[in-house]
Amino acid sequence: MASGEEDGTVEEKETNNKKRTKGAIATAWLTFYNIAMTAGWLVLAVAMARYYLQKGTHKGLYKNIARTLKFFQTFALLEVGHCAIGIVRTSVIVTGVQVCSRIFMVWFITNSIRQIQNEESVILFVVVWTITEITRYSFYTFNLLNHLPYFIKWARYNLFIVMYPLGVIGELLTIHAALPYVRRSGMYSLRLPNKYNVSFDYYYFLIIVMLSYIPLFPQLFFHMLRQRRRVLHGEIVVEKDE
Numbered sequence: 477m478a479s480g481e482e483d484g485t486v487e488e489k490e491t492n493n494k495k496r497t498k499g500a501i502a503t504a505w506l507t508f509y510n511i512a513m514t515a516g517w518l519v520l521a522v523a524m525a526r527y528y529l530q531k532g533t534h535k536g537l538y539k540n541i542a543r544t545l546k547f548f549q550t551f552a553l554l555e556v557g558h559c560a561i562g563i564v565r566t567s568v569i570v571t572g573v574q575v576c577s578r579i580f581m582v583w584f585i586t587n588s589i590r591q592i593q594n595e596e597s598v599i600l601f602v603v604v605w606t607i608t609e610i611t612r613y614s615f616y617t618f619n620l621l622n623h624l625p626y627f628i629k630w631a632r633y634n635l636f637i638v639m640y641p642l643g644v645i646g647e648l649l650t651i652h653a654a655l656p657y658v659r660r661s662g663m664y665s666l667r668l669p670n671k672y673n674v675s676f677d678y679y680y681f682l683i684i685v686m687l688s689y690i691p692l693f694p695q696l697f698f699h700m701l702r703q704r705r706r707v708l709h710g711e712i713v714v715e716k717d718e
């Protein structure tokens with residue numbers, strides 16, 4: 477006998493319909509977003525390869541790809557929003573640290589200090605980010621479409637073991653290279669006396685940022701190791717910050 481509970485009340489049905497609609501809209505948006513991001517980072521990869529093959533040097537490469545890099549990396553801010561509104565099951569804090577540190581590297585270090593743009597370390601982190609993001613966004617896309625090839629899943633949850641440390645090395649070496657220019661120019665700094673009666677030294681701020689990698693990077697890395705165990709080995713993992 478069909479009871480009201482088995483069939484669901486009118487309110488329950490309406491709630492379920494709303495959830496399904498929200499689910500469909502969110503899935504459609506995420507599919508579009510991930511395809512756009514995969515394409516963006518692929519464009520970047522092709523532009524870098526072409527530049528290097530044509531010029532035979534990494535000098536000038538950053539300038540050549542800067543606009544595309546800035547656009548797609550800044551667009552990734554939406555990911556913090558995705559977590560905040562709950563359409564992806566990821567920690568806002570972990571995603572926030574990851575995205576903000578990248579945006580900081582792009583806008584407040586590499587874009588702001590022209591003298592360091594030809595450093596090898598810049599190319600290192602840009603290449604590492606590009607490989608990581610093509611893998612990550614194509615993983616999300618195929619996953620949403622329920623056609624995930626195993627090699628993409630494998631790459632998503634294995635490449636970071638090498639890519640994360642390499643990316644961090646590239647980023648830290650770049651900030652280190654920026655220090656003398658920041659000290660000499662006094663950029664983004666506020667000296668006393670001033671009408672706000674506040675002083676800020678960007679040079680020391682950058683040193684604090686570099687030191688903050690010591691507690692923050694292991695957290696991101698171990699988060700990914702836990703994700704790896706969960707996805708590749710089916711282990712149930714409890715996240716502290718969730």
Ligand SMILES: CCCCCCCCCCCCC/C=C/C(=O)SCCNC(=O)CCNC(=O)[C@H](O)C(C)(C)COP(=O)(O)OP(=O)(O)OC[C@H]1O[C@@H](n2cnc3c(N)ncnc32)[C@H](O)[C@@H]1OP(=O)(O)O
Nearest residue numbers: 564565566571574577580608616636639640643692693703
């Ligand atoms: C003011 C400045 C302050 C600066 C402070 C500086 C401190 C810096 C500290 C350290 C900085 C490190 C810098 C490193 C940079 C680099 O990137 S180096 C290159 C290597 N990098 C990586 O390998 C990146 C690895 N990190 C990530 O992948 C993510 O950014 C993450 C947030 C850290 C982890 O990802 P997470 O989403 O938690 O894991 P997943 O397994 O991928 O996803 C979980 C579930 O969520 C779904 N999902 C997530 N996003 C999407 C999406 N866009 N679309 C669809 N679905 C998504 C995913 O499918 C999973 O769902 P379920 O399977 O249902 O669980």
